[in-house]
Amino acid sequence: MRRVTPDTIAVVDLAVCDRCGLCLPLCPPEAIHLALNILTVDRDECTGCEKCVAPCPVGALSMAPLTPDARLLAPTHA
């Protein structure tokens, strides 16, 4: 899927996230995963559209710069 913003991706603060799963069906490329009580954003799939950010009831999601390092270091979920 085409990137909406070329330089940012969604990131989750797991200390704030309540694992409610609200953000999963909001994500157009289905880049957000909830498994074994951990919420993850697949950095290869996230298009930077921000649709998950405002609806989070506790403000656990935000946008962060997408750096080449971030891509390399991020866990991905095929």
Added chain:
Amino acid sequence: MPDVDVLVVGAGPAGAVAAWEAKGAAPELDVVLLERDRAVGSPVRCAEGVGDAGLREFANPDGADWVSRRIKDVIFQAPDDTEVVLANSGVGWILDRTRFDAYLAAEAARSGAAVLVGTEATGMSRNGDGRWHVQVTERGRETTYRARIVIGADGVETMVGRWAGLDTRVPSRDMESCAQYVLQGIDFNPDAIYLQFSTAIAPGGYAWIFPKAVGVANVGLGIVALKTDGRNARQYLDDWIARRFPAGARTGYTVGGVIVHTTIKKAYGDGVLIAGDAAHMVNPLSGGGINNAMKAGRLAGRTAAAAIREGDTSERRLSQYHDAWMELIGDDHLKYYRIKQALEHMDDEFLNALARTVNKIPAEKRSLGRIFTQALIKHPQLIPMAARFFV
């Protein structure tokens, strides 16, 4: 590799009823009900309100230990706190979901289904043998279940739907972001539920007080993020409670999403059915989903049992589940969804005026129908909404 006939993912109301209905309809089948969390019914992500008639199709609330409170009245509150009381407007219940969900799961077990807690499905694929191979993790141990039919009753965050290639995504405008406290030591009518509509308090949704006991209630709200001023649901709730119940003790807290959309286009596929919140089967006007989930679970369980007996678990056979749901409730949700869209255009000033109009109708004559008629006479700007609803 455990081989089962029906694997139900998620032991909420949809899943538990699906499991017991499948087993009840075809006792020879192996039915397994998986719950990701360590306890069925926990954590509670729900305001716990349910209508009487729908509930009684599945469980008798009279004297049940899974009921918190019987409700007799509905009190609508305008943005300026003007109250419109609908006395004896229909009986309902506030459940104790930790006990209610456990009761339903126990009924599923009593019917002969196996209930596994702390057991999470983490992926599934369809292999050449015409079965779903479902990866299941229990305390770090992985097992693959082979299932003829998988019923995805795994809630708003459904992964089963996604794994099966079904579209369970929802537009932002149809997602209610909700936050709720259990408040103790607050003053309200414990026989009534309160619903307050206001774009300042809960834009795109409403705020609620659902009594659990005298002085104790689920106090929460739902908002649509697109309509907010930048605060999140929890911040809206904190601000509302600071004004309404500054002395209330917060003894519980939950957040979550309520999808106020219409049923997903396709709640079935080869060897798979999706039920309840996962299939967007919540009433889009009220946000209520418990009774609908149980009704969908019943249809899914019975369809699965019949399909396996016939030896045909194809998408075509299972589409009968979707058709039955749409006929039973799903088509009505299209109407409710249109009303919801019309209500979105009412501002706080208008809602305050509407409340004062309705309060001129004597309380004993205050039926929803009469309120609607009076509202149309005094507020002709509502007529387009009525036309959309009734035409």
